[in-house]
Amino acid sequence: DSGVTQTPKHLITATGQRVTLRCSPRSGDLSVYWYQQSLDQGLQFLIQYYNGEERAKGNILERFSAQQFPDLHSELNLSSLELGDSALYFCASSVGSGRGHEQFFGPGTRLTVL
Amino acid sequence: GESVGLHLPTLSVQEGDNSIINCAYSNSASDYFIWYKQESGKGPQFIIDIRSNMDKRQGQRVTVLLNKTVKHLSLQIAATQPGDSAVYFCAENGDSSYKLIFGSGTRLLVRP
Numbered sequence: 285d286s287g288v289t290q291t292p293k294h295l296i297t298a299t300g301q302r303v304t305l306r307c308s309p310r311s312g313d314l315s316v317y318w319y320q321q322s323l324d325q326g327l328q329f330l331i332q333y334y335n336g337e338e339r340a341k342g343n344i345l346e347r348f349s350a351q352q353f354p355d356l357h358s359e360l361n362l363s364s365l366e367l368g369d370s371a372l373y374f375c376a377s378s379v380g381s382g383r384g385h386e387q388f389f390g391p392g393t394r395l396t397v398l
Numbered sequence: 399g400e401s402v403g404l405h406l407p408t409l410s411v412q413e414g415d416n417s418i419i420n421c422a423y424s425n426s427a428s429d430y431f432i433w434y435k436q437e438s439g440k441g442p443q444f445i446i447d448i449r450s451n452m453d454k455r456q457g458q459r460v461t462v463l464l465n466k467t468v469k470h471l472s473l474q475i476a477a478t479q480p481g482d483s484a485v486y487f488c489a490e491n492g493d494s495s496y497k498l499i500f501g502s503g504t505r506l507l508v509r510p
Contacts, residue, residue, distance in 0.1 A: 286441065286443070288441075317497070317498070319498075326487075326500055326501075326502050326503060327442070327487065327489075327498075327500040328500075329497040329498060329499070332497060340497050342497055374441050374442070376441075376442075376498075385491075386432070386444055386447060387432075387444075387498060388444065389434075389441035389442045389443070390441050391440060391441050392440075392441050
């Protein structure tokens with residue numbers, strides 16, 4: 285158990301809908317990262333927050349957004365869902381923000397868009 | 399550009415043998431590398447990391463080797479066990495964006 289929690293574990297929804305994925309980092313970690321893992325693209329970095337502020341952005345679609353709250357938990361919002369958004373979404377956390385900080389991953393949320 | 403990749407998509411080894419999983423990277427500015435293990439239905443689990451000022455680091459039954467000259471990283475698992483069966487990813491954290499760039503993964507299968 286990494287100490288990172290994610291809810292829900294599974295999510296099934298329809299195209300065009302909007303969902304929110306939730307992540308609670310390990311106690312003491314200030315950075316939260318979101319990754320998407322699909323069969324054809326592996327693990328792709330989406331976005332990072334550090335102590336409530338956006339720190340880095342990866343290949344995140346405009347239909348997706350995220351935020352980190354004062355209690356450091358984070359939410360990833362996915363809207364206008366398409367079939368291709370079906371994937372595993374992982375959250376990771378680390379103590380710091382810069383290079384060289386080990387990232388601990390949560391168990392993931394499996395999103396299925398029908 | 400920057401990329402992290404793996405030479406072998408699937409590796410099958412006999413239980414008790416040593417396993418070697420390889421990874422190539424292209425960003426010469428990369429200075430931190432991590433190996434993750436991902437079991438089916440779970441998130442990636444940290445195995446071992448290495449910084450670019452080192453060429454070898456050992457953990458429990460695992461060793462990571464870094465060859466900066468040819469931009470190559472390897473993970474050695476000693477006395478491979480059935481519980482080692484998983485997908486192994488290398489990742490680098492070398493650019494200024496603080497993100498992890500993952501390789502495509504190698505599936506390790508341990509034969510009894």
